[in-house]
Amino acid sequence: MAIYLFETRSLRDRLSPLTENKTILELLAGGISILDAWTFNNQDQGTVTFSVITEDFLSDVSGEDRCIERGDYLVFAGLRPVALNTLFDAKQGSGISLGAGLITRQNDKEDQAEQQVLAVRLKEKLAISDIRNAVINQADPNKALFTLLAPQKIRWTEAREVRQVFHPEDLLHFAGADIRSAIDFQLAKGGPFLDAKAIEASGNKIRGSHEVVIEQSAEVHFAIFNTENGPIYIGKNARVMEGCLIRGPLFLGDNSTLKMGTKLYGPVVTGSDVVLGGEIKNCIFHKGTNKGHDGYLGDSIIGAFCNFGAGSGGSNVKNTAGMVRVYDAALQDYRSVGQKFGALMGDYTRIGVGTQLTTGSNIGLCCNIFGLEMPPRHVRSFLWGTGHNLTDYQIEKAVVHIENWLRFKLSSLDKREIQILNHIFDQTGRRR
Structure with missing residues (x-):
């Protein structure tokens, strides 16, 4: 069985800058990639291959x-x-029929163009190039996808x-549950793990x-673990x-380090080879x-191979306690995300010693920001x-x-x- 997870242009833009140089499937879900989470959840379905469009x-x-x-199967990557079986009507059981499709309504409108394709099992083969054109290049990807699938006479069921992951803050909202699933993923591998006696020793x-x-193989000494809120x-x-x-929940990835006196308020998630220090929340x-030195960071999502200099960090609450607005590339405008949000940061970006990010920052990939003057809320890549x-x-x-x-x-x-970085840079039209 093959499952093809498709992105849309609007999904990629909404999650920018995290997805500027990668797919959503490469982002972390509780400590493992979203692709690994899909694979783990479908391991009982026999041999399953996953690809992304x-x-x-x-x-x-x-x-x-x-x-x-x-x-x-063709499945929306934002799910x-x-x-997979749990997405469809329970009466279909494990034998999901050919031509079965699942949709959800957007904005409570009845028009089919306002319905989003979530998953479908194809009756007939479809060219990947045609699907990519529909979901990436068309102004209304769902309308284009409905049109492409129309000859197959799909039997649509409303979910x-x-x-779904609509926006970056959803990754934070689901982090606690994702950590639980990611730990189950690790436990399924069989360890070996330290028992409680060895930990306390x-x-x-x-x-x-x-x-x-x-x-x-981990080294853990003289730490306090509070699991009242999660594992x-x-x-x-x-x-x-x-x-x-x-304070859990926490997923600390392989080869990662918590430096002396680090204070973590979960959920906190790291990939591999991460260094953390100071005070960190959600x-x-x-x-x-690396965010390895003193300084506060909260309610933030940071890309891969970024670095925070000593004393740097960011605010996650406005001094007025008002609503925080974050730049959304899909809207090309700022969008309200609630009363608490720190920063989004793309891969390979570095923040210098003492530099502080303002509440609701959106910092692109491959940036080098330094000095004591606070940078703008939105900093584009490069x-x-x-x-x-x-x-x-x-x-x-x-x-x-x-x-x-x-x-x-x-x-x-x-x-x-x-090649990917060069492509993104060329799209900005700033090559000299």
Whole structure:
């Protein structure tokens, strides 16, 4: 069985800058990728392959002659990862029939153009290039997709209860539940894990009814774990230094480090090779990112291989306690996200020593921001400078600097990643 998860232009824009150089499936769901979460939730369905239909420069299914075959599934990538069978009417059981489709209404309107395609099992094969054109290049991707599927006479059923990721803050909203699922994913691998006696033998203290799951290869000493609000997971070869105060839920990825005296208020999620320090609340950090020094950061989603200098951080509440507005690339305007939100940050961006981000910041990828003057709320990708005095960060220089930072993580950019960055830079029209 093959499942093709399709992105739309509006979904990618709504999640920007997190998805500027990657698909939504590469983002973290509780500590594992969204793609891994889909795979884990469908492991009982036999052999299942997953592919993503997205923009050409990111696609893993490129090629004009490629098709989705009869009996395969087309699923909206903005759906929360679930067992595919649970999406459809229970009376269909595990035998989801050919031509079964699931939709949901947008804005409570009756017009079919206002209905969103969630999932469909194809009766006949479809060219991937045609699907990509419909969902990426058309102004109304759902209307285009309905038109493309019309000859198959799909039997549409309206979904009653489905959860989707519409905006970046949804990733934070679901983080606690996602951590629980990600821990189950790790437990299914079989460990080995430290038992409670071994954990406490290293001077650690545990309080609460949820579990503390620590990989046997991790180093954890003289920390306090409070699981009253959710479980805690410490990954392979991770380090939790002395004096850390941790309130779950937490997923600390492989080879990641909590420096001495770190204070975490969950849910907090990290990928692998992340370094955290200071005071952190309700945040997601993707692979290789450092926020290793004193300073506060809350209600934020940070991309991969970012760096926060000593004393840097950001506000997540306005001094007026008013509603926070964050720039939304799909609207090309600011959108209200509630009373608490810190920052969105794209991959490979660095914040200098002492630099503070304002409430509701949206900082693009490959930025280098420094100095004591607070930068604007919205900083587009490939900018360099201090405060509002920002200038173009040329791609050749940006790549050299990224490579310098990646050496700290014993990593480097591969050819495809450099091609993606060059493509994004060229789209801005700023190459000299």
